[in-house]
Amino acid sequence: MDSERFFLKVAETTDADPGTDAAPARLKSRMYSRLLAEQASTGPLLSLSETRESGRSVCVFELLVAQAPVPDRVKSMNPCTVCHARYLAERLDQAPIFWPHCPYSEFHRG
Amino acid sequence: MCATFTSAPVADTAEPPSPEPTGDPVERELVAAVIRKDRKATAEFIERYADPVHAYVRFRLAPRTDLVDDLVQDVFLAALKGLPEFAGRAALKSWLLGIARHKVEDHYRTSLRRMETPELDDDSGLIPVEFPCFDEMIDGARLRDKTRRVLARLPEAYSYALLWRYWEQRSVRAIAAETGRSEKAGERLLARARTQFKRLWEAD
Numbered sequence: 001m002d003s004e005r006f007f008l009k010v011a012e013t014t015d016a017d018p019g020t021d022a023a024p025a026r027l028k029s030r031m032y033s034r035l036l037a038e039q040a041s042t043g044p045l046l047s048l049s050e051t052r053e054s055g056r057s058v059c060v061f062e063l064l065v066a067q068a069p070v071p072d073r074v075k076s077m078n079p080c081t082v083c084h085a086r087y088l089a090e091r092l093d094q095a096p097i098f099w100p101h102c103p104y105s106e107f108h109r110g
Numbered sequence: 111m112c113a114t115f116t117s118a119p120v121a122d123t124a125e126p127p128s129p130e131p132t133g134d135p136v137e138r139e140l141v142a143a144v145i146r147k148d149r150k151a152t153a154e155f156i157e158r159y160a161d162p163v164h165a166y167v168r169f170r171l172a173p174r175t176d177l178v179d180d181l182v183q184d185v186f187l188a189a190l191k192g193l194p195e196f197a198g199r200a201a202l203k204s205w206l207l208g209i210a211r212h213k214v215e216d217h218y219r220t221s222l223r224r225m226e227t228p229e230l231d232d233d234s235g236l237i238p239v240e241f242p243c244f245d246e247m248i249d250g251a252r253l254r255d256k257t258r259r260v261l262a263r264l265p266e267a268y269s270y271a272l273l274w275r276y277w278e279q280r281s282v283r284a285i286a287a288e289t290g291r292s293e294k295a296g297e298r299l300l301a302r303a304r305t306q307f308k309r310l311w312e313a314d
Contacts, residue, residue, distance in 0.1 A: 003304045003308075007272065007275070007276040007304070008276055008279075010253065010257055010276070011276040011277040011279075013250055013253055013254075014169070014250070014253060014254045014257050014258075014277075015277065016250065017250035017251060017253075017254055021161070021164065021165040021168060022161050022164070023160040023161050023163070023164035023165075023182065024164075024179075027160070027164070027179045027182065027183070028156050028157065028160050030179075030183065031156050031160065031182070031183050031186050032152065032153055032156050034183060034186075034187065035152050035155075035156070035186060035187070035190055036149055036152060038187060038190055039147045039149075039152065039190070040147075043147070044147070045147045045148075045149055046146050046147045046148045046149065050148075051148050051149060051150055054143065054148060056148065056150035056151070057150070058150070078149065103149075103150070103153035103157075106153070106157065107153075107156075107157065
């Protein structure tokens with residue numbers, strides 16, 4: 001078999017079956033932090049109250065912020081930046097965090 | 111005498127029909143929510159698409175697995191910036207893989223520009239070699255694993271040259287032009303890469 005055909009066939013076959021390699025949870029965690037920071041840099045995030053109203057669940061800490069009698073400006077901040085779950089999730093492969101509806105926890109539970 | 115219209119007149123000033131929304135409605139909703147800066151949508155965006163983008167980049171960057179995480183993150187940052195222009199004509203996953211492909215090719219370009227072509231002890235790399243018949247080869251999953259192992263053991267320049275030429279299907283001329291080589295030098299790089307690949311393939 002000539003080399004051109006061989007390589008094109010191998011490429012075609014390996015691309016058709018890209019495998020099941022999952023991205024590491026700590027990479028997903030770091031990307032989430034980075035993307036939120038990027039979004040926050042161009043204006044406030046959607047407030048946690050509005051996030052809840054749109055039908056998405058929030059974690060227990062976010063719920064506290066969403067229900068607290070604070071201005072919308074505060075509810076649009078990202079409490080994850082000071083959360084232990086983020087810290088662990090960005091550094092460990094299997095971080096021991098089990099908060100329901102915490103994105104970091106969900107990345108680690110796959 | 112009155113003119114009779116058999117069909118509705120089309121006025122020059124008529125509003126063009128608004129374009130039909132395209133694509134998967136679930137994806138459209140997710141994109142809209144990410145653009146609204148709904149943090150949970152951003153998490154879902156990553157959860158849904160990080161795996162295929164990571165798998166693609168990891169394969170394409172062999173043997174440099176240390177660079178994969180940064181490049182995957184770059185893909186998502188570029189996607190975040192580009193989402194308002196995402197028209198939904200392709201699936202979101204395909205659109206993201208398109209961005210990943212551009213990033214990977216940028217990496218090949220800059221890496222191959224600064225790399226010396228590894229020299230073999232002899233000129234055997236320039237002699238056409240026969241490859242095993244594909245029909246006799248192993249199943250897809252084993253083929254992928256074997257291919258990845260072999261690519262990972264090649265010098266970076268050879269691996270990138272092969273991946274760019276055969277997986278991304280760029281012509282030798284285009285690769286040579288983008289890496290500041292003559293076409294002849296591009297051919298030589300690929301010939302040596304193929305020979306080295308074959309040696310490792312047979313030894314694996």
